Amino acid sequence: MKNKFSQKxxxxxxxxxxxxxxxxxxxxxxxxGKYPLTLEGLLSGDEQQWNVxxxxxxxxxxxxxxxxxxLGVTGFVYQTVFRNPLASPDIIxxxxxxxxxxAAGILFLSGTLxxxxxxxxxxxxxVVVSLLISSLDRYGKNETIIMAGIAVHALAQTVLMLLKxxxxxxxxxxxxxxxxxxxxxxxxxxxxxxxxxxxxxxLFILFLLHRQIILLSAREDEAKMLGVLAGxxxxxxxxxxxxxxxxxTSITGxxxxxxxxxxxxxxxxxxxxxxxxxxxxxxxxxxxxCGADILARCVSTSELxxxxxxxxxxxxxxxxxxxxxxxxx
Numbered sequence: 426m427k428n429k430f431s432q433k434x435x436x437x438x439x440x441x442x443x444x445x446x447x448x449x450x451x452x453x454x455x456x457x458g459k460y461p462l463t464l465e466g467l468l469s470g471d472e473q474q475w476n477v478x479x480x481x482x483x484x485x486x487x488x489x490x491x492x493x494x495x496l497g498v499t500g501f502v503y504q505t506v507f508r509n510p511l512a513s514p515d516i517i518x519x520x521x522x523x524x525x526x527x528a529a530g531i532l533f534l535s536g537t538l539x540x541x542x543x544x545x546x547x548x549x550x551x552v553v554v555s556l557l558i559s560s561l562d563r564y565g566k567n568e569t570i571i572m573a574g575i576a577v578h579a580l581a582q583t584v585l586m587l588l589k590x591x592x593x594x595x596x597x598x599x600x601x602x603x604x605x606x607x608x609x610x611x612x613x614x615x616x617x618x619x620x621x622x623x624x625x626x627x628l629f630i631l632f633l634l635h636r637q638i639i640l641l642s643a644r645e646d647e648a649k650m651l652g653v654l655a656g657x658x659x660x661x662x663x664x665x666x667x668x669x670x671x672x673x674t675s676i677t678g679x680x681x682x683x684x685x686x687x688x689x690x691x692x693x694x695x696x697x698x699x700x701x702x703x704x705x706x707x708x709x710x711x712x713x714x715c716g717a718d719i720l721a722r723c724v725s726t727s728e729l730x731x732x733x734x735x736x737x738x739x740x741x742x743x744x745x746x747x748x749x750x751x752x753x754x
Contacts, residue, residue, distance in 0.1 A: 436701040439694050443708035447490060450715040454486040457719045485609040488617065489715040492609075492673040493683060495624050497710020499666045500684030501691070501703045502631060505642045506659055507571065513685050514674070517574035519667055521581035522551025523674045528588040528601045538616045540604070541675045545620070548671035551577050556660055570663070606730035607678040609718050620672040627669035628707075631662070635700040638662055642698060681732045682739025683710050689742070713738065 455478065456462045462482065466474040503512040514520045526547015530540035558573035592598040631638070637658045674680075687710035688702075695702045717734035 432696075436695050436697075436699075436705075440701060440705055440708065443705060443712065447708050447711045447715065450712055450719070451486050451490050454489060454715050454719050455482045458482065458722045480613070484612050484614040484617070485718060486715065487614070487621070488609055488612055488673075488676060489718045490711045491621060491624060492677055492680070493687075493711035493714030494707035495628060495669050495673045495710070496680065496683040496714065497687030497691075497706040497708070498628055498631060498703060499670045500686075500710070501688040501706040502638055502662060502666045503684070504688050505638055505698065506662060508642055510689065511685060514667075514670055515574075515578055516571060517555045517663065517667070518551035518577035518581055519548050519670055520674065520679050521578045521585065523548035523671060524605055524679060525581045525584045525588065526550070527604050527675070527678070528585055528592070531597055531600050531604070532588055532592055537611070537613070541616065541620070544604075544675035545671050547581070548667065548674060551581055552664065552667040552671075556663065560660070570659075603730065604678040607680040607732040607735075608721070608728070608730050609677055610728050612676055617676050620676055624669050624672040627665050627672070630665050631669065632700070632703070634658075634662055634665070635703060638703075639698060639700075677731070679732065680714065680735055682735045682743075683713050686710075686735075686739045686742055687713060 456464075458481075460477050462474055462478060467478060500513065503514070503516060504510055506512075507516060509516070523544045524547070527540055527544035529547065530543030534540065534543060555570065555573040555577045558576070559570040561569075589598060589601060592601060641659055641662065670684075688706040690709045691702045691705035692698065695705060713735060714731070717731045717738070720734045721729045721731050
């Protein structure tokens, strides 16, 4: 009893520490960048500083924190549901569908809002098709969903390649490639309100379904014995997680490794797969994305894609996990 209580205390402490660190990173992000913002300037009511603060810094820090949190939580959900430590949005076609949708928006529509909406629709269509194909298997097994996702991913990538071929190399193709690399630059609070609201609602639902999500990590027969309709619950959980992910990805573009890295970090810290680990995954995801965005703004004269820095963090971490597993085996 004492050990369990101690572990619970440790987990709560970790969540509090990571929450405080996320707030610190968010505050740091408000003042990081080429244009110098100062607390004195904001308090004195400097109009230019307040314009930069409200229209640029606040929005991207908000998206960085909420978006990173969503990537961490949905990564935890995907890995738990598929019982695969490397599960990512690509496993059921989310990222590839979003990329194809964004490319179509850049080529045939105009405006950031149209591209965002097109990306969201592309991600949702890819997942719906994956789930519809997998529903042909009345047992709804993980293997069927993964195979359907691989097929949809390949199809979406083909569509993306065809759209790239037709794009203007100097303008449209560059925009497509930049979107795919991911960035928090140029995001307006007025155009992302629906996405943020949808993301928060979906995250709330996922936390309400945390018990079912954890039970889905058990084998099919064990889940049924515990009163979980595995096939139906899995479809609902994946659809809700995808809505949360698509609402962020359609704004930021593709951001690599956060959804894989954050859940691993949370499990290493807590040593379990409970709801607190799910919360910790979100907090770590927010910290990683906010930190990567600060680096993207500050290390070069021109702003760099966020995924460069999330990959620089994520790739060595995954290599260390592989080495660690080999030593333990």
